[in-house]
Amino acid sequence: MTKELIFGHKNPDTDAIIAAIAYSYMMNESGKDTEAVALGEPNEETKFVFNHFNYDYPRIISSADTKQVMLVDHNEPKQSVDNISDVEITNVIDHHRIANFETANPLFYHAEPLGSTSTIIWKLMNQARIEIPATLAGLMMSAIISDTLLLKSPTTTNEDEAALKSLSKTAGLDYESYGLEMLKAGTNLASKSAKELIEMDAKTFDMNNKSIRIDQINTVDLDETLQRKAEFEEAIKAEMSAENENLFILLITNILTSDTKAIVLGDDESVSVFEKTFDQKLVDNIALLPGVVSRKKQVVPQLNANF
Amino acid sequence: MTKELIFGHKNPDTDAIIAAIAYSYMMNESGKDTEAVALGEPNEETKFVFNHFNYDYPRIISSADTKQVMLVDHNEPKQSVDNISDVEITNVIDHHRIANFETANPLFYHAEPLGSTSTIIWKLMNQARIEIPATLAGLMMSAIISDTLLLKSPTTTNEDEAALKSLSKTAGLDYESYGLEMLKAGTNLASKSAKELIEMDAKTFDMNNKSIRIDQINTVDLDETLQRKAEFEEAIKAEMSAENENLFILLITNILTSDTKAIVLGDDESVSVFEKTFDQKLVDNIALLPGVVSRKKQVVPQLNANF
Numbered sequence: 001m002t003k004e005l006i007f008g009h010k011n012p013d014t015d016a017i018i019a020a021i022a023y024s025y026m027m028n029e030s031g032k033d034t035e036a037v038a039l040g041e042p043n044e045e046t047k048f049v050f051n052h053f054n055y056d057y058p059r060i061i062s063s064a065d066t067k068q069v070m071l072v073d074h075n076e077p078k079q080s081v082d083n084i085s086d087v088e089i090t091n092v093i094d095h096h097r098i099a100n101f102e103t104a105n106p107l108f109y110h111a112e113p114l115g116s117t118s119t120i121i122w123k124l125m126n127q128a129r130i131e132i133p134a135t136l137a138g139l140m141m142s143a144i145i146s147d148t149l150l151l152k153s154p155t156t157t158n159e160d161e162a163a164l165k166s167l168s169k170t171a172g173l174d175y176e177s178y179g180l181e182m183l184k185a186g187t188n189l190a191s192k193s194a195k196e197l198i199e200m201d202a203k204t205f206d207m208n209n210k211s212i213r214i215d216q217i218n219t220v221d222l223d224e225t226l227q228r229k230a231e232f233e234e235a236i237k238a239e240m241s242a243e244n245e246n247l248f249i250l251l252i253t254n255i256l257t258s259d260t261k262a263i264v265l266g267d268d269e270s271v272s273v274f275e276k277t278f279d280q281k282l283v284d285n286i287a288l289l290p291g292v293v294s295r296k297k298q299v300v301p302q303l304n305a306n307f
Numbered sequence: 308m309t310k311e312l313i314f315g316h317k318n319p320d321t322d323a324i325i326a327a328i329a330y331s332y333m334m335n336e337s338g339k340d341t342e343a344v345a346l347g348e349p350n351e352e353t354k355f356v357f358n359h360f361n362y363d364y365p366r367i368i369s370s371a372d373t374k375q376v377m378l379v380d381h382n383e384p385k386q387s388v389d390n391i392s393d394v395e396i397t398n399v400i401d402h403h404r405i406a407n408f409e410t411a412n413p414l415f416y417h418a419e420p421l422g423s424t425s426t427i428i429w430k431l432m433n434q435a436r437i438e439i440p441a442t443l444a445g446l447m448m449s450a451i452i453s454d455t456l457l458l459k460s461p462t463t464t465n466e467d468e469a470a471l472k473s474l475s476k477t478a479g480l481d482y483e484s485y486g487l488e489m490l491k492a493g494t495n496l497a498s499k500s501a502k503e504l505i506e507m508d509a510k511t512f513d514m515n516n517k518s519i520r521i522d523q524i525n526t527v528d529l530d531e532t533l534q535r536k537a538e539f540e541e542a543i544k545a546e547m548s549a550e551n552e553n554l555f556i557l558l559i560t561n562i563l564t565s566d567t568k569a570i571v572l573g574d575d576e577s578v579s580v581f582e583k584t585f586d587q588k589l590v591d592n593i594a595l596l597p598g599v600v601s602r603k604k605q606v607v608p609q610l611n612a613n614f
Contacts, residue, residue, distance in 0.1 A: 095413055102406045104608040106420035109405060113413035127434055301411040 009074035014146035045186025116147035137170035316381035352493025423454035444477035
């Protein structure tokens with residue numbers, strides 16, 4: 001049997017890594033030969049999770065060395081391995097919009113508009129009657145907590161809540177206290193450079209042939225984080241020029257109050273699309289986005305409709 | 308609750324229509340408000356099926372009059388309702404490649420590389436423990452027989468066979484004798500004009516910005532059908548010029564011997580891609596494709612790789 005790699009998106013967050021591990025476990029239990037790999041280093045939150053469960057972080061790759069691959073938690077080629085167009089995608093499990101995705105052959109593709117890819121895999125494992133070991137349940141819990149901000153993000157569904165509660169039982173771990181500790185671990189920003197911070201959760205989207213970069217940083221103190229604004233702007237300008245990006249949006253999200261302020265830089269036309277979309281003029285490159293915590297649900301579709 | 312329309316592709320075949328009916332039944336049993344509709348008149352085979360089970364053919368539409376829709380048995384916009392870009396696609400159930408499909412929002416998308424969309428819906432209904440009434444089972448049987456040419460197409464999987472056998476039990480109908488009768492009903496070509504025949508199972512694909520039309524006709528006698536070659540060529544040329552198509556491939560498939568001859572017309576560059584792909588020079592616009600019965604598995608990916 002041909003071995004297949006399974007991976008989440010570049011600049012991986014906790015769900016991207018753990019969905020790959022969970023789906024690989026499920027596939028191997030079903031008789032396939034797969035390996036979960038990562039398209040980048042763990043962020044602070046993900047490090048906390050792997051330390052907590054004393055679990056090995058997957059091998060890091062930038063290009064796939066198998067002929068066939070499975071994608072989790074993404075489908076857009078820009079977010080995938082560098083050689084994605086040279087390999088066959090046989091399976092996709094995702095909870096994002098579908099865009100710029102194309103295959104020559106039919107494939108297995110399962111997407112649902114749920115808060116976390118790990119919730120979908122939890123459902124598929126239940127359907128296939130595959131038992132989830134306690135450590136894997138703890139990892140999957142962490143992925144759901146991360147993507148739903150402890151069930152507070154507007155992307156959260158009843159199924160995410162049911163999955164989190166069930167996995168919490170299997171793992172024997174209180175999800176509220178563990179979840180808060182885990183989310184706070186991800187907001188340890190002081191030790192990182194601005195360049196490192198913006199790259200931690202970075203995604204690039206094609207919108208009407210414009211390259212739109214939308215990065216997100218979680219914090220527990222917006223004003224403290226924004227004291228580093230000049231440093232962020234410098235890092236953003238360097239990235240934009242290196243990657244030829246038309247618009248760069250850095251979402252800085254307070255996970256305790258569910259509010260976001262964004263630093264926005266770009267060409268005049270793209271900035272004015274942003275201003276129109278969120279009905280405000282930037283002041284000193286800053287936009288106020290009260291109640292916004294989800295890039296996927298509260299930023300990408302709204303921008304996409306105006307580009 | 309907002310009503311949603313469910314439909315298969317334009318120039319519908321038996322699976323496109325019946326997958327919509329089956330998925331609508333499943334959705335409505337799950338508490339949604341949906342209506343199965345059709346994007347065109349039934350072909351001869353589909354007429355036979357609806358007559359046999361004394362079941363009403365769905366309402367025919369060309370443009371969707373609801374805000375949200377669900378697609379079955381297709382995803383490419385060219386094969387869908389005319390106003391597909393103005394409506395929100397909330398669900399897709401399909402067994403084709405994914406191409407030129409894009410959404411602004413996350414959605415429910417379930418595709419598997421099985422022989423028939425109705426097989427996928429049979430699996431989903433089993434998972435959801437929704438009982439399939441005898442008449443619906445008879446319709447779903449017919450869709451699987453149609454798409455797999457009675458389990459003989461290379462697209463056929465073990466799951467299609469299992470679904471067909473299980474549905475055959477529920478319907479109380481021998482699938483072999485019924486299936487042969489049904490397939491033969493679809494090859495009643497004499498009463499139709501060449502234009503009607505090529506439009507019966509017509510699909511257009513975007514390949515590297517070329518518009519590639521691939522139509523298929525089933526027959527039980529290739530030579531008899533090819534006696535009408537001049538008439539087909541005239542109809543093909545008229546369609547190509549009306550629709551600005553670069554390449555037109557009419558697959559004429561003998562369902563008893565599983566062989567195909569194709570009439571191929573197009574611009575020089577596209578025809579030479581065809582010739583390279585199938586390793587032969589056209590003779591009098593005719594290509595010989597022994598063993599080819601599946602457009603999806605034996606024609607589209609091979610052409611797509613060379614365009």
